[in-house]
Structure formats: structure tokens, C-alpha cells
Amino acid sequence: MxxxxxxxxxxxxxxxxxxxxxxxxxxxxxxxxxxxxxxxxxxxxxxxxxxxxxxxxxxxxxxxxxxxxxxxxxxxxxxxxxxxxxxxxxxxxxxxxxxxxxxxxxxxxxxxxxxxxxxxxxVGSDAAPRSADLAGIADRCNEWIELLASLSESEIDGPVRDQLISQLRHLIWLIDNAGLFGGARVAEEASTVIGSLTQTGASLVNVRDENVNRWKKALLAFVTACVVFNQASPILQQSITAGEGLVREIASVVEDFHDQG
Known part of the structure; x- marks a missing residue:
């Protein structure tokens, strides 16, 4: 594609x-x-x-x-x-x-x-992404669906999990139909998904430590895939670095929330 x-x-x-x-x-x-x-x-x-x-x-x-x-x-x-x-x-x-x-x-x-x-x-923003490679975002979506499905009811409310999975599946659908609706629509929806995952991650209080770490790593991978899609080469490495920095800040907020809980 x-x-x-x-x-x-x-x-x-x-x-x-x-x-x-x-x-x-x-x-x-x-x-x-x-x-x-x-x-x-x-x-x-x-x-x-x-x-x-x-x-x-x-x-x-x-x-x-x-x-x-x-x-x-x-x-x-x-x-x-x-x-x-x-x-x-x-x-x-x-x-x-x-x-x-x-x-x-x-x-x-x-x-x-x-x-x-x-x-x-x-150009290079969500409005006009440079890259054509959507496979990385789709892979990260599927990984997130697996992660969310693996969390127990005590770790995440069922309706919250279902809503996140619905958003992720919609993003996959947009990727599958990118020939009709384009990469910019994918980029915008991906940004919405990142916001939902970040907000949810900051509000969870009963997640096991190993799943907190999985959440952080999965968020880093997702953001990196989206940043790379938007920017692409020749600034690939800078984009990854920027994405890592962003997720470290997000992860710090999530960790502070859990520490306060």
C-alpha cells in the first residue's frame, strides 16, 4: 500500500x-x-x-x-x-x-x-503524514487488544476495556480501508487512541506491577509507530527519540498516580 x-x-x-x-x-x-x-x-x-x-x-x-x-x-x-x-x-x-x-x-x-x-x-503532522507504512500501527493495535483482554476485571473496568478495544478495532478498520479514507484519517484516529490509553493508564489503581510495565512498554511502542508514520525518513531517529521522551513523561505521570494510590 x-x-x-x-x-x-x-x-x-x-x-x-x-x-x-x-x-x-x-x-x-x-x-x-x-x-x-x-x-x-x-x-x-x-x-x-x-x-x-x-x-x-x-x-x-x-x-x-x-x-x-x-x-x-x-x-x-x-x-x-x-x-x-x-x-x-x-x-x-x-x-x-x-x-x-x-x-x-x-x-x-x-x-x-x-x-x-x-x-x-x-506536512509531517497528523494532517499530512509523510509515510506510507501503516503495518506498524496495525501490529501495535493488535498487541494492545491482546494486552487489554488479558487484564482482569479487578484491574480494569469491563466497559472501559471494551471502549478501548472498540477504538483500537476501528483504527485497524481505518488502516484496512486506507485506500478510501487515507493516512491522515488514520493518523488522527491514532492520536485519539493514544489519548484514551494515556488517560486510562493514569486512572488505573489495581493493576499488577508486571501489567503496569507492559502498559508502559506497549504505549511506547504505539507512540513510536505513530510518530514514525507521521514523520518518516529522513528524520526517523529524531522522531523515535522524541516519541520515547514523550512516553517517558506519560509513564512518569502514570507511575505517580499509582504511587499516590
Missing amino acids: SFSNENTAAHQLHMLISRVRSSSQADVALAWSEVLDAEWGSHEFARRHSEVVALLQMTIRQVTALPERARTRCERHVDAWWFAVIQPLINWRDTNRSPLSIIDDDKLDHLESTADLISGNL
Whole structure:
């Protein structure tokens, strides 16, 4: 699996809208169904189209991080991109409205230009990760699922564990579907998972010492995989070092919590 350096939510959104727009299907619903490879009206369709909305949300948020003049130019077109994804004023099954009508060339071109601006200004961050290697993050997710499943009810509340496992499985699903939703969506979700694992780790009070150590090591491995994915070479070693430093700080907070408990 490979990505270009222009691996942003906006690039992925542009690609998906372009595919829908150029579809030969009779209506918008079938065009989205074709592009997302999911049956219209199904749970899987809803799940996948929700991720398209997430790409739009990320794009809008990242536009606000652009320099002022670029941000002002891009924000003029946000409503057109939202209409292309949602189509609130038409019946998606109306065969008199072809998929070509969801957005005009000019607004679609502005979306691609915005993607390039985001890539140029935010490259190497979650918004525009450099790397194409998602296997490391997927491996760390599976290791975390095994670790969480091995903890007893006295060490972690069942609902907390189930929620963490659900997040990890969703991240794996995003990695499996990175061809549709892209690496930036993976990077954002991975950051959310790191936050959840860190917060949970700091709040656990009855975990056995050996499992505390497993938690710390697993968190280090996860953060390192995510940092490497975002930054990639030629600053691989610096990224790993930065990731280790971050996790040492996190681990220190977790340890202080346990000592106080």
C-alpha cells in the first residue's frame, strides 16, 4: 500500500468526490455506493459515508490552521464541499439529478488546491503524514487488544476495556480501508487512541506491577509507530527519540498516580 506525500484528508476527500462525480450510475446514492463499495442503505454504507464526513470535518478544521490569506480564500468554498458530501436539498435516488451535478469544476478544483496548501503548510503532522507504512500501527493495535483482554476485571473496568478495544478495532478498520479514507484519517484516529490509553493508564489503581510495565512498554511502542508514520525518513531517529521522551513523561505521570494510590 502506498501514499504520496500529499496524504491529507482534503486530498482524499477530493478523490472521493471526483469519483462520485464521474460515476456512470443513475443517481447520487448509487454513485456513492459504487465509490464506497457498500450497499446503499446498509450499516456498512452509513459507516463508510460517516468517514467521508469525518474527512470533510478534518479539512475544514485544517483550513483554519493555514496562513490568514490562504485560509480566507479556502473558507469561501467550504459550503460547496459540504453540499457535495451531504446533498441536503435533493433526493439521492432522483434519477433526474446525475452525480455530475453534486459540485462544479471550479469548486472541486479549489478543494484540490486547498489540499495542496494543507500539505505544504502542515506536512509531517497528523494532517499530512509523510509515510506510507501503516503495518506498524496495525501490529501495535493488535498487541494492545491482546494486552487489554488479558487484564482482569479487578484491574480494569469491563466497559472501559471494551471502549478501548472498540477504538483500537476501528483504527485497524481505518488502516484496512486506507485506500478510501487515507493516512491522515488514520493518523488522527491514532492520536485519539493514544489519548484514551494515556488517560486510562493514569486512572488505573489495581493493576499488577508486571501489567503496569507492559502498559508502559506497549504505549511506547504505539507512540513510536505513530510518530514514525507521521514523520518518516529522513528524520526517523529524531522522531523515535522524541516519541520515547514523550512516553517517558506519560509513564512518569502514570507511575505517580499509582504511587499516590
